[in-house]
Amino acid sequence: METKEMICILCPLGCKMQVKEKTNQPGELSVRGQQCKLGVDYAYDEYANPTRTVTSTVVIQKAPLPRLPVKTSKPIPKDLVFQALDEIARVEVIGPVKIGDILIKDLLGTGSDLIATRSL
């Protein structure tokens, strides 16, 4: 199993951790380098299914500003970030838009929606 180096982001200590799946116990991780048990939880999330919230803008017409800020309503898998950005780049909306309006439902099948983060 591959060892992943990762930095815990939960506090300013930023522990550098080495995380590896235990050979004899699939799904169980061996975590080293953390200074508290929060690091272990973080390692589990980040090892198997790292996710990120994507925040960007989309083109908006008939609005006082040329871009509308948006985000994914939930974090999406990290490997889908660039695909999501491609989808976002294709969106064009017409104002007015209310904060929270859904612009793409179930983005890339992630269960997360692309939503407006301001009214414009």
Place this chain on the structure above:
Amino acid sequence: MFDVAIIGAGIIGTAIARKLAQYNLQLILIEKDSDLANGTTKANSAIVHAGFDPKPGTLKAKFNVAGNRMFEALCRELDVAFKQNGSLVIAFSEEEMLTLNDLAERGRHLGVPGLEIVGKEKLQDLEPGLSKEARGALYAPTAGVTDPYLLAIALAESAANSGTEIRCNSAVTDIVKTGEKFTLNCGSEEIEARHVINAAGLYSDQINAMVNPAYFQIQPTRGEYFLLDKNAGHFARHVLFPCPTKLGKGVLISPTAHGNLIVGPNAETVDNKEATETTAQGLSFIRENAEKIKAGLPLHKIITSFSGLRAKTSVGDFIVEEHSHTPGFINVAGIESPGLVSAPAIAEYVADLLTEKTGPLEKNHHYCPAGKRHSAFINLSEQEKTALIKEDPRFGRIICRCENVTEGEIVRAIKGPVGARTVDGIKKRTRPGGGRCQGGFCGPRVIQILARELNLDPEDITKNNPGSYILAGLTKEKQLKVERSGAAKETCPAESRDLKKAQAGKDHYDLVIIGGGPAGMAAAIAAREKGIDDILIIERDHELGGILQQCIHNGFGLHQFREELTGPEYAERFIDQLEDKGICCKLNTMVLSVGQNRRITFINNQDGLSAVQAGAIVLAMGCRERTRGAISTPGTRPAGIFSAGTAQRFVNIEGYMVGRKVVVFGSGDIGLIMARRIVWEGGEVVAVIERKPYSEGLVRNYVQCVEDYNIPMLLEHTITNIKGKDRVESITIANTDQNKQPIGGTERELQCDTILFSRGLIPENELSMSAGVTLHPATGGPVVNEAMETSVEGIFACGNVVHVHDLVDWVTEESYKAGRGAADYIMRYGKVPEEGFSFQTTPGKGINYIVPQQIRTALMNNGVELYMRCDGHHENSALIAKAGGKTVKNMKKKILTPGEMIVLKIKPEDLPSESFKELTVELDKGDA
């Protein structure tokens, strides 16, 4: 066919053009650059010398003394600043005193009026605070300071209004004389003229060599300068010179015509006529030498550094003559110092040379001695301001917050015979971007106005010469097949909101809040909840929310709302509340000053110049970014250098890319977040460069913005040079030592087209100073008490104007406190409760500052949060608060870093019951 073609539109070319425009001549003024005054005229000391320095018998001596006499009238006629503040040449030894005597003698002989040798005592009267070592000085009352580029522009405008043609972006590449006619090859066109005047400055040797023997060479000699903030302008009253040596006049210190302080120059021979970069060596030479004249130079108030090239020749004197080889061709070359003051006299002399050949000339009946109005709007009288806004409401909209430049002035600078076409052109004419934020706030707006007035796309607007593009295409370009919808139209996002408008003419409010960002909004809400109904928020931008609106990333609100919001979402929750509570706002309104009795003077395009009186005030103006200029990163000054927040505005709100190959300098959170934004919009981030051994931003931002995208984070590195004439082309980086200084020999080059500076934030307290509020040296913000009241009764402050926060949640918390404090103050009619006592908070070992600085126990309620920052990275330490000899708090801290604010709540029951004066918080580093 023109009668006269003048090559070069610097101070000399423009002065000659205006002089000749008095006669009935067909004139053309030809400039190779995109704007007038773009060479030596743009970057020099701006001193109008008295004239005692040049050797008798030289043209320099003759023109300097004569020019000085003409200067006041000229500047008055053209409405250009000239301050005759006098100069002092200061002697530090007996030997130098002797030199002063020689200079005085020489000056009197040349006819310089009013020269006086002053002794030690009078010198201290004239220039208080001068080094005590100073023995005496030569006082020259006729010396002064002016605005050289505006003067050149005003001269050109006068010439243009009198019929002179002006051609920019037109480099003369060849001159052919056939018979009595000169043909000037200017690339796309040929210009014919009977006479040619060579005022090409640094390039005058090349122009001369097109028709004459190469009998002189220009040896460009670089001079570097620092420019300091206007609030440092009073550091010198006079132009302060050291005693001159063979090398020149030396490093001077002087107030500028606009009230800044200028320090410089050095003198370095260079082999390139475009080598206008600053250097680390040059800048440190200036620092050291300036200190010798007057110690205590406030170098932390530097707003920019720049360099200019003097057009020196081996001749040592000005060259103003027709060479016998080519009749009809007049050289005006080698015009180094004192060229600026000499310009009007040189122009007269050149006119005489010309009439010697042509015979008496007819007068031009269309001669127009004045150009346009140039006096800055902000310096006009109240009546003049009001009248102007009435005539054109654009004078009521402040675009540049630092210099208070209005939209009306910017439009005026664009219109007209020699109007600005570039961002630098606007800056030369009306100064937006010339102030302490260096265009960080106004840059995007200036581009919008230029594009609108010139009917261009904002992407086509350049900083200066062609190639100095500022914007690198649109974001979401793929989507925009048809309409290239870029920067905001002139509509206002707030118009779609139902915010309560302030009643026109109402001149008193119980509470006025200056700033409608997160701090101002929270203060308003808290005050309203405490029962204050009569509240006004004054906001300079076109909508509420402040900088949150451009912070489209998430991470806000975890403490306030227990959920993760983006900046605009966080802002909207507060804007909704203001709307619900019917709190009044004035948007697009700039406060100019806060005076006695809490009288607030403001300006907008509806009320004009107006004032309100407030029962209490909350200052919530936020902060600005530390610029490249403020930290004196050496190199050229091309387009492509942004502070990270300005870039954030361009990318997130206006929809423009700022570059394609980007370096981020500084690892603060804004820089890290912008690195990811650039990658997400399809750009490349070459590196993030940090001088310290650790990243300054949150670990999360390091991991999710830098590491996720394999962006190299170069710790213990710095930028030692910026290269590129029009646009950034590359930077030199070097490793840093323990003092964050570059280590020689470790330099290497990185190719990039853009640099984002993320080097920290500075509380913006110019208004607080106008109100007389005491500022704290460590925070840069007002000294406040537990209610966030400043040293001036009834004036409160909160948010980044007090100290720079890392989380908006703490801003909100602190601002609720300020709003409640102001409400209490209003309801108590200013009466302070008499019970209890007050004590100071003092940062001890390991702590940089504590806010609030003063606490009144009677008003502590159920406790006070102390906000503080530590001085470094500390693991496993203890935070200890002591008061009256007792430890009142002792908290173990696993990790403390300067980037994360420490919040320590002190409750009344924690404190000793008997009165004490001071509560100290220190860090016990334990075994770490």
